[in-house]
Amino acid sequence: SSQLTQDPAVSVALGQTVRITCQGDSFRRYYGSWYQQKPGQAPLLVIYGKDNRPSGIPDRFSGSGSGDTASLTITGAQAEDEADYYCNSRDISGNHLIFGGGTKLTVL
Amino acid sequence: EVQLMESGGGLAQPGGSLRLSCAASGFIVSSFSLTWVRQAPGKGLESVSLVNSGSTYYADSVKGRFTISRDSSKNTLFLEMNNLRPDDTALYFCARLRGGSDWFLDVWGRGTLVTVSS
Numbered sequence: 001s002s003q004l005t006q007d008p009a010v011s012v013a014l015g016q017t018v019r020i021t022c023q024g025d026s027f028r029r030y031y032g033s034w035y036q037q038k039p040g041q042a043p044l045l046v047i048y049g050k051d052n053r054p055s056g057i058p059d060r061f062s063g064s065g066s067g068d069t070a071s072l073t074i075t076g077a078q079a080e081d082e083a084d085y086y087c088n089s090r091d092i093s094g095n096h097l098i099f100g101g102g103t104k105l106t107v108l
Numbered sequence: 109e110v111q112l113m114e115s116g117g118g119l120a121q122p123g124g125s126l127r128l129s130c131a132a133s134g135f136i137v138s139s140f141s142l143t144w145v146r147q148a149p150g151k152g153l154e155s156v157s158l159v160n161s162g163s164t165y166y167a168d169s170v171k172g173r174f175t176i177s178r179d180s181s182k183n184t185l186f187l188e189m190n191n192l193r194p195d196d197t198a199l200y201f202c203a204r205l206r207g208g209s210d211w212f213l214d215v216w217g218r219g220t221l222v223t224v225s226s
Contacts, residue, residue: 035213043201044216049210096165097211099145
């Protein structure tokens with residue numbers, strides 16, 4: 001089965017821009033989605049489809065993709081953005097869901 | 109308000125069984141695809157089972173042991189877990205699946221903790 005690969009950890013200075021990437025063959029067929037998870041909380045959808053934000057998600061969050069890589073960009077990172085971020089996609093077979101291993105974002 | 113609420117977790121012995129429930133409010137479970145996602149302590153997310161337009165999916169790690177179902181009269185999703193193993197220990201979330209071609213999970217419950225230990 002296919003898999004999604006994320007960097008385990010990324011850091012960004014307060015107010016700067018950070019890009020979190022996720023690599024997998026399924027992105028050649030499907031758009032992915034991104035979830036923010038803070039300690040003790042359920043994951044929260046922040047980006048889905050080509051570049052869509054659910055209601056209530058700040059516009060500093062954006063998504064993009066190229067080839068086998070999907071990216072989540074936070075423009076002007078805030079302290080409250082410190083969290084684990086997971087990418088997610090439909091498996092290349094189309095039958096199930098797969099997740100990346102998660103990226104821990106530290107805001108310095 | 110659209111919500112999901114899991115219950116049924118707890119301590120089970122290896123080889124034992126548990127039945128997880130996920131009660132929905134604000135939408136009809138039979139009209140949506142739904143999934144169970146688990147997170148082992150300190151680990152990432154794993155989709156273990158999915159129900160989509162009558163079709164079901166199971167991760168290899170749970171195939172033959174877990175069964176996903178839904179009850180329209182109770183507006184509830186279930187996960188029947190048999191022959192539990194210590195590596196099934198995790199926080200189990202239910203989530204609503206959306207999207208035609210590109211799937212995403214727009215509503216999540218808070219999770220129910222399953223611990224498998226003797």
